[in-house]
Amino acid sequence: MGDAQALLELRGVTAGYAQDIDVLRDISLRVEAGRITGLIGLNGAGKSTIIKTICGFLPPKSGTIAYAGQDISGVAPHRLIDLRICCIPQESSLFPYLSVQDNLLLPLLGRPRQFAKEMRTRLQEVFDLFPVLHEKRSQPAGSLSGGQQKQVEFAKAWLQQPRLCLIDEPSIGLSPKISEEVFVWIEKFAQAQMGILLIDHNVRRVVRMSDRICVLSLGRITADGTPADFAGDLHQQVQQWLGLNF
Numbered sequence: 001m002g003d004a005q006a007l008l009e010l011r012g013v014t015a016g017y018a019q020d021i022d023v024l025r026d027i028s029l030r031v032e033a034g035r036i037t038g039l040i041g042l043n044g045a046g047k048s049t050i051i052k053t054i055c056g057f058l059p060p061k062s063g064t065i066a067y068a069g070q071d072i073s074g075v076a077p078h079r080l081i082d083l084r085i086c087c088i089p090q091e092s093s094l095f096p097y098l099s100v101q102d103n104l105l106l107p108l109l110g111r112p113r114q115f116a117k118e119m120r121t122r123l124q125e126v127f128d129l130f131p132v133l134h135e136k137r138s139q140p141a142g143s144l145s146g147g148q149q150k151q152v153e154f155a156k157a158w159l160q161q162p163r164l165c166l167i168d169e170p171s172i173g174l175s176p177k178i179s180e181e182v183f184v185w186i187e188k189f190a191q192a193q194m195g196i197l198l199i200d201h202n203v204r205r206v207v208r209m210s211d212r213i214c215v216l217s218l219g220r221i222t223a224d225g226t227p228a229d230f231a232g233d234l235h236q237q238v239q240q241w242l243g244l245n246f
């Protein structure tokens with residue numbers, strides 16, 4: 001970390017859904033290329049709101065959001081794909097009645113024809129990575145298990161070759177075994193030089209795999225550090241950061 005230009009940098013971002021209520025207050029955080037920034041906090045702390053603000057669904061009331069040195073505060077969400085920013089949201093982003101393959105290719109539809117060959121190569125790459133999706137490529141995405149649908153989400157993200165991937169609660173509702181697979185895919189994304197902002201309720205796993213961890217409490221960053229800073233009795237520390245030490 002340090003002085004190099006961050007891939008994503010939020011500075012003093014305040015945002016909210018209503019004019020007079022701020023859900024995020026003075027948020028500053030960084031994501032570097034090839035690194036994972038983990039964001040942890042209680043339900044309702046504002047974690048998903050941070051992602052919605054970065055994606056332009058919620059323009060900041062103050063502060064700046066810089067991406068690769070460019071101010072993207074209040075960006076139109078449909079421009080994210082061209083900026084090579086990809087979001088894997090907390091809710092499903094799949095069309096349940098469309099086939100797995102159509103779901104994978106949908107974000108790439110507007111690409112010029114000369115990319116067709118490259119797309120086929122990339123599609124083969126995701127089918128090698130997730131063989132079950134090749135097997136089920138013609139089935140409606142909604143007929144797949146929760147874990148397989150998560151594979152579609154990650155495969156779809158991989159196809160877009162983003163530089164920045166915002167991942168919200170990827171392990172929610174999944175078995176411990178499938179959750180572990182999901183965390184390994186995220187590490188693979190980071191190894192491919194993507195910058196990752198990761199939100200997950202599995203605090204220990206997030207702390208272990210992140211290069212930088214931010215704790216969000218009632219819309220404010222109340223702690224920020226490396227995994228080493230979070231070593232020791234993590235549970236008690238996190239309880240304290242989250243204001244649960246009565």
Ligand SMILES: Nc1ncnc2c1ncn2[C@@H]1O[C@H](COP(=O)(O)OP(=O)(O)OP(=O)(O)O)[C@@H](O)[C@H]1O
Nearest residue numbers: 017018023041042043044045046047048049050090
């Ligand atoms: N569309 C919305 N309109 C108004 N308020 C909202 C909206 N979405 C979220 N909120 C409120 O903003 C606050 C932060 O919500 P957010 O979803 O960002 O929390 P979170 O940390 O992601 O929680 P969780 O762990 O449950 O996903 C909550 O008080 C929530 O009720």
Ligand SMILES: [Mg+2]
Nearest residue numbers: 047048049090
């Ligand atoms: Mg959320």
